[in-house]
Amino acid sequence: MMQILFLGVGEACDPDHGNTSVLLTTGAGASLLLDCGFTAAHRFFAACSDPDRLDAVWISHCHGDHYFGIPLLILRFREMGRRRPLALVGQAGLEEIVRSLMEMAYPGFMVKLGFALQFHETGPEQTLSLAGLRWRTAPTLHSRPNLGLLLDDGSCRLYYSGDGRPGDRVAGLVRDCDLAIHEAFRLEDEVAGHGSIAGCRRLKAGARIRRLALVHLERRVRRKQRQEIGRILDQDPDLFLPEDGDTVSVP
Ligand SMILES: [Zn+2]
Ligand SMILES: [Zn+2]
DSSP states (O other), X not given: OEEEEEEXXXXXXXXXXXXXXXXXXXXXXXXXXXOXXXXXXXXXXXXXXXXXXXXXXXXXXXXXXXXXXXXXXXXXXXXXXXXXXXXXXXXXXXXXXXXXXXXXXSTTGGGGOSSOEEEEEEOTTOEEEETTEEEEEEEOBOSSOOEXXXXXXXXXXXXXXXXXXXXXXXXXXXXXXXXXXEEOOBSSSOSTTSOBHHHHHHHHHHTTXXXXXXXXXXXXXXXXXXHHHHHHHHTOTTEEOOOTXXXXXXX
């Protein structure tokens, strides 16, 4: 059993939606933040007032709408008196990137946090165990190296795409999963390096994904093609378009 809160469902420049970011709570009580872009830290603290509640943060890739919220997250945990270590999980080089990001945002703060940062660096098609979950990754097709992440608690499986079009290795990873939260930038595959609603439908059918949440829609597509998107969603009750603040349980 997993509980999902969509802190944001938007792309980088969407003024009406927060950057795509998901707060996940497992049946065993672990708490994970999936991506932490420009807007995500404020949304996180609006939803969670306990400084020690969050166990880990996953960063899918290094675009600002997926990781530039980290300095604010760390700053506010420090201000709130966090004591528990915080795991930061992402691709090789994450520790160096986070340390330099913090040094640019709040110079000198990293030495007086009051809590430890535990970095876990991974790569494509790697497996690790953390917070009572098995974490497995696959590369997507994006303009920056991006890892899709499959989280498995032994009874249910959640996939979070980050950005990018799914390739064959994603299709293998997500087979039979309970919920996929997938980036879809346009209706069709017009933009290289981004997913689409059509591509998500193909992935869902081919990999027998039970439910799929479409996130990170290009802001003008979300607005101008709403009716067309509505018609597509009407054809499949297990394909949905969450809004900021929506929650869903898995399975
Ligand atoms: Zn993005
Ligand atoms: Zn990106």
